[in-house]
Every structure is written in structure tokens, then in C-alpha cells.
Amino acid sequence: MVCGSIESLHSCLVTFVQLLRVCWSPDESGDKIIVPPLIIRDQPSLTQRGFLLDVAPHARVPTLERLCQLVDSLLALKMNQLHLLMRVSSVASSLPYSPSEIVSLDRYCNDRAVTLVPAFDIEDSIPTAQLTAVCSTIKDTLTHFPSVRYVHLGPRITALLADSSFSFWGQLGLGPSTVLLLCANVFHDKSHQLATLPPRAILVEYGFQADYDFSRGIQLSVETGRTLTMCPGTAAWSSLSGWPEAGVSNVYNGVVSGVEGGAGGVVIAHWSSSAALTPLIFAWPPILVAAGLSWNHNTHWDYVHSSVGALIDTHLMRIPTCGMGSALVELGRCETWVTRMVRGQPATDMVDLPSTSQGSALYQLLADPDNLLLDNLTPEVFTSVMRHVRKVVREGGSSMLERTSSSVMNGGVTHGIGKEAAVSPWPLASLVTLELHLAMDMILTACRLGRALVTVGTNPRSNMGVAVVNPGVANLPPTIRTDLANKLTRTGRVLALREVYSSVWMQGQQAPGLQSSLLVLTSLLARLLPDHSLHPS
Incomplete structure (x- = not known):
């Protein structure tokens, strides 16, 4: 070597x-x-290969132990940056870790040649008069990071700073060797504003849709001579099990076009919707693809698309053909298929994936079922999804789940192979198994509700008017509503969905974000049983 x-x-x-x-x-x-x-003879196609994790208050923020395991997982894929995205205001930032925890994390990353990058953005628009206070908040937060080499500013705060009449870049308190990463999209139509940026600033082209065209960022970089980094997304948000087709396609377009256009790096972003129902495990298929392509961008699209599940088994679970990777991908494909059915969208159409508005159809069935259009759906659609989801999880994760409780203590998850049992050395394997089964339960609950709505709302004279109308949850027969409610709450000795959801969350994520996502299940329960007094778990 x-x-x-x-x-x-x-x-x-x-x-x-x-x-x-x-x-x-x-x-x-x-x-x-x-x-x-x-x-x-090997070298990477992109020298900077990062992962951006949204750590907003409502997001799935990993515990420090889980975050260190995530760093090790990124390291095993030859990624070398971890970006923590915080929301800032004029008075505070959403840094979810204590100063001592940040020091420990920074040291942990440095020991493994992974660069910890603080990233900032704002939730809503902030008046220019508060920019000085926002910059002061960022400056104060940066004091918690011992070895800052890069500082990443997101789209909203970049736009605010760029449009201000006074240059605020100097007020961030950055050292002479610190590199600033800024949103390139802000400057697509006003490249003249780039003259005010620090000389070492790097442009970051954001694009999270499956069919996003990254060429404008490349053109801007070429015309202005600025270094460019691509920022596609995992697409694992506003859903129950991610959008693997959209995530993989977005990553492929971003990395390949970036290498061919002279970009210097890639940062794959994992954003959080306001109700963070999507387990973090569904971010791994796009992360794995981004890691592979940023090392060898010449890999053919057909191979990437068809091999994601096998690559997860081999390089994350480290048990070839265990089926876990296929299960992760197939759940998301089922969810995407139902969303396309609702829209009347062709099977290969990538438009508006992931959804930029309400989220996936199954996500809507839990979050806002009364407003989902059902015209193109039949009971058989939901029955087919339920059957397929059970099958892929049974083949990929059931035997692991049976041994999870006994093997978590020694850090491994076993998978049945014939009479023997192989143990996955991946530290996140136990959580992956639990989150996979939780996602299956949420999908099955959404499908049962969707099937009931379609059955009740079917027009017996479909040649006159629409074939299916959404009758609303309140108009379902009481027996159906009670049965669905029982799936969400504790019944007898069985821990139902709401309790399992809370338990799994607390095994990997910090507590503050739980209530905002758990509110979705509580609200659904209130729709099903409007006459009962309900309290969130």
C-alpha cells in the first residue's frame, strides 16, 4: 500500500x-x-465528501453515542465531513448538544480524519435590522467548536446576507483560514453580488428533487471562477419510509454532473419535515450511493439503481444477501408507488419526487387523511402494498428482530442463515431493525385507513361523477374506527403503534423532537375516537 x-x-x-x-x-x-x-490505483472523484444532518428542535437528533456511531459509519464509506445544521435567531441557535459534548464530538471526528462543520440557517425571514444580532449568535455558537475549518450557511441566511446593503461577512468572526460555504442558488440571477463574498468562499448548489438540474450552479462556478460543492438530498423526509428512487436519482445527478462540471465536493443533505416521521435508517441508501459515486463517478446508473439493496447488505450490515437492504429500499418504493397512483403519474415519472407540498400519500393518510384525493385508488391497491411490505420485511428483518432484544447488549444483531446465525458488526444494526419494523407498522396502519376510506367512499355508479370520494375519517363505520384506534393505543398486553414509536425513538434520538412527530399519531387517534379524552404519550 x-x-x-x-x-x-x-x-x-x-x-x-x-x-x-x-x-x-x-x-x-x-x-x-x-x-x-x-x-x-485509486483516488476519489471528489475530494470533499460530506453528510449534512438537520438538527432542528423538531428533527430526529441522534444522541451523542448514536452520532459517534454515525461518524464511524460515514468513515467506513470513506466520507470525510459531517455538517450539523442548526437554526439561528437573533437570540439563540438550536445547537442540541452541550459545549462539552461538542468538544467530545469534535475530538472524536478529528481522531478519524472527519471534519466537523457547523452549519446555520434561519427558520423564517428575519428583518435586516436583526442581522447584526444573528451574526453575533453565529459567532457565539462557533466558540463551542474547537477546530473550525469550514462554516456552512444555508439558503435563507445566505439570501438575507447577500441582499443586505452592508457586508456582514466580517461580523461572523471567522479566522483567516476558515472557509465559508454559501448557497449558490441565491446567486443564479445576481452573480454580481459574488464580488462581496470572501475570496475563499465556496458555492454550494442545493437541489433535492429527483429531476433537479444542477447545471446552473456549474455554469455560475465556471463563469465566476468560484469553487463549487454539490448538495443533493437523501429525500428521506415527509414520508414513512423515504423516497429511495428520488434520493438515489438526485444523488446520481448531483455527483456525476458535479464531477463532470469541475466541482470539488459533495454534501448530501438530510432535512427534517415539521413532523419527523421518517426514521433515519431510510437516509442510508442515498448516503451509500453518494459515497460510492463520489469515489468513482463512472459507475453506471443501471448498476446503481439495481444494486442499492445488495450494497447495503455488503457494506453496512456486512452480511451479504441478508435482505435488510432490499427491505429498506422496497418499503420506500411501495410508498412512492402509492403516491404515483394518487396522482395518476406514470411509473417512471420523477416529477415532484419527493413531494414539495403534503408529503407522500401514506404520510398524508396519517397526518391529514380527510384531504387526500382518492379518485385513482382501489382497496386492492392498499391490500397489495400491505402484502408486499410484510413479505419484504419478513425476508429481510424478521429473524433479526427476534434476536434484537438479546443481542443489543453486546452491540450486535443476529440474522438467521440456515441453522446458524450471523452477527452484524454495524453498531446501528439493532436500531435499523427496530426502525424498519416500526416503518412497516406505520405503513400498514396508513393502508388500513386508506382501504377503509376508499371502500366507504366508492361511488357505485362510477360512470356518473368521480369513482371515489373521500368520506372523511369521522364518517367511517364506528367498528372500523375503533379497530384502527386499537392499533394506535395500548390494548391488553400488546404495545401498539404510539407506544412502540416512542420507545424506538428514545433508543436512538434525543427526546425534544418526539412530541411534534408523536402529535401526528395522537391527532389521528382523536379523529378516530372524537368522543374520548386523549393525552399524548
């Missing part, structure tokens, strides 16, 4: 370990690894 730095040596070792996994195969006498003679 010949390397130019310690970081390069680590990447070389990761490549070697990945090679061993690819060449591993079981035989009658046990595990067998045969590596063919070869020479690898």
Missing part, C-alpha cells in the same frame, strides 16, 4: 476491507475468501 497521507492510508485500508467483503463466500467448510491478484 503506497499512500500520500494518513487519510489516504485509511481510505486504502477501507478499500481493502471492502474487497475482502466482496470476495467472501460461504462454503461447506465455513467462510472462504479468495482475492484475485490485482493492482488498484
Whole structure:
């Protein structure tokens, strides 16, 4: 192994370990690894490979232990940056960790050659008169980060600073060697404002839709000579199990067009909707694709699209053919399929994926079921989804779940393979299994509700008017509403969806964000049982 730095040596070792996994195969006498003679001359297509995590108060903010496990997972994929996105106001920022925790995290990242990047944006518009106070808040927050090399400002705050008549860049208190990352989209139609930016500033082209065209950011970079970083998204928000087709397509377009357009890096963003129902595990398929493509962007789209599940099994779960990767992807594909059915959208159409308004159809069935259009749906659509979801989870995660409670204590999750049981060394494997089954339960609940609404709202004379109208949850038969409500609340010895949701959340995420997402399930329960007094768990 010949390397130019310690970081390069680590990447070389990761490549070697990945090679061993690819060449591993079981035989009658046990595990067998045969590596063919070869020479690898390797270097990344993009030198900066980052992940941005939204840590807003309503988001799924990992505990410090889980965040360190996430850092290790990114490291195993040869990613070298972690961006923590905080919301700031004129008086405070949403930094969810204490100063001592940030110091510990920064040291943990530095020891692994991962750069911790503080990122900032604002929730709503702030008047120019408060810009000085906002900059002061950012400056104060940065004092908690011991070794700041980069500072990332999001779209809203970039636009606010760019439109101000006075230059506020100097008020951020950045050192001479600190690099500022700013939203390129703000300057698409006003490139003249780039003259006011610090010389070392890097432009970040944001684009989160499956069919987003990153060419305007590339053109801006070429015309102005500014370094460019691409920022596609995981698309794992406003849904119950993510939008894997949209996320993978968005990442592929962003990374490949970025490399070909001369970009220097990629930051894949994981945003949070106001009700963070989507488990974090569904961000991993796009993250894995971004990591692979940013190292080798010449990988063909057909291979990427067809191999995501197998790549997750091999390089995250580290149990080839265990089926967990396929389960993660298939749940999201089912959810996307139902959304396309609602819209009357062709199966290959990527327009408005992920949804920029209400979220997926199944998400709407939990969050606002009375306003979902049902014209294009039948009871058979929901029955088909329920059958398929149960099948893929049974094949990919059931045997793991059976052993999760006993294996969590020693940090592993077992997966049945014949009479033996393999243990996943991935630290996040236990949480992945629990969140996968939780997502399945939420999908099944949404499908049961959707099937009931369609059954009751079907027009017996479909040749006259619309085929299906949404009757509203309140107009469902009382027995159906009671049965659905029982799925959400504690019944007898069974922990139902709301209680399981809270329990799984607390195993991986901080408590403050729980109530805003749990409110969705509580509100649905109030619709089903309007005459009962309900209290959030």
C-alpha cells in the first residue's frame, strides 16, 4: 500500500476491507475468501465528501453515542465531513448538544480524519435590522467548536446576507483560514453580488428533487471562477419510509454532473419535515450511493439503481444477501408507488419526487387523511402494498428482530442463515431493525385507513361523477374506527403503534423532537375516537 497521507492510508485500508467483503463466500467448510491478484490505483472523484444532518428542535437528533456511531459509519464509506445544521435567531441557535459534548464530538471526528462543520440557517425571514444580532449568535455558537475549518450557511441566511446593503461577512468572526460555504442558488440571477463574498468562499448548489438540474450552479462556478460543492438530498423526509428512487436519482445527478462540471465536493443533505416521521435508517441508501459515486463517478446508473439493496447488505450490515437492504429500499418504493397512483403519474415519472407540498400519500393518510384525493385508488391497491411490505420485511428483518432484544447488549444483531446465525458488526444494526419494523407498522396502519376510506367512499355508479370520494375519517363505520384506534393505543398486553414509536425513538434520538412527530399519531387517534379524552404519550 503506497499512500500520500494518513487519510489516504485509511481510505486504502477501507478499500481493502471492502474487497475482502466482496470476495467472501460461504462454503461447506465455513467462510472462504479468495482475492484475485490485482493492482488498484485509486483516488476519489471528489475530494470533499460530506453528510449534512438537520438538527432542528423538531428533527430526529441522534444522541451523542448514536452520532459517534454515525461518524464511524460515514468513515467506513470513506466520507470525510459531517455538517450539523442548526437554526439561528437573533437570540439563540438550536445547537442540541452541550459545549462539552461538542468538544467530545469534535475530538472524536478529528481522531478519524472527519471534519466537523457547523452549519446555520434561519427558520423564517428575519428583518435586516436583526442581522447584526444573528451574526453575533453565529459567532457565539462557533466558540463551542474547537477546530473550525469550514462554516456552512444555508439558503435563507445566505439570501438575507447577500441582499443586505452592508457586508456582514466580517461580523461572523471567522479566522483567516476558515472557509465559508454559501448557497449558490441565491446567486443564479445576481452573480454580481459574488464580488462581496470572501475570496475563499465556496458555492454550494442545493437541489433535492429527483429531476433537479444542477447545471446552473456549474455554469455560475465556471463563469465566476468560484469553487463549487454539490448538495443533493437523501429525500428521506415527509414520508414513512423515504423516497429511495428520488434520493438515489438526485444523488446520481448531483455527483456525476458535479464531477463532470469541475466541482470539488459533495454534501448530501438530510432535512427534517415539521413532523419527523421518517426514521433515519431510510437516509442510508442515498448516503451509500453518494459515497460510492463520489469515489468513482463512472459507475453506471443501471448498476446503481439495481444494486442499492445488495450494497447495503455488503457494506453496512456486512452480511451479504441478508435482505435488510432490499427491505429498506422496497418499503420506500411501495410508498412512492402509492403516491404515483394518487396522482395518476406514470411509473417512471420523477416529477415532484419527493413531494414539495403534503408529503407522500401514506404520510398524508396519517397526518391529514380527510384531504387526500382518492379518485385513482382501489382497496386492492392498499391490500397489495400491505402484502408486499410484510413479505419484504419478513425476508429481510424478521429473524433479526427476534434476536434484537438479546443481542443489543453486546452491540450486535443476529440474522438467521440456515441453522446458524450471523452477527452484524454495524453498531446501528439493532436500531435499523427496530426502525424498519416500526416503518412497516406505520405503513400498514396508513393502508388500513386508506382501504377503509376508499371502500366507504366508492361511488357505485362510477360512470356518473368521480369513482371515489373521500368520506372523511369521522364518517367511517364506528367498528372500523375503533379497530384502527386499537392499533394506535395500548390494548391488553400488546404495545401498539404510539407506544412502540416512542420507545424506538428514545433508543436512538434525543427526546425534544418526539412530541411534534408523536402529535401526528395522537391527532389521528382523536379523529378516530372524537368522543374520548386523549393525552399524548
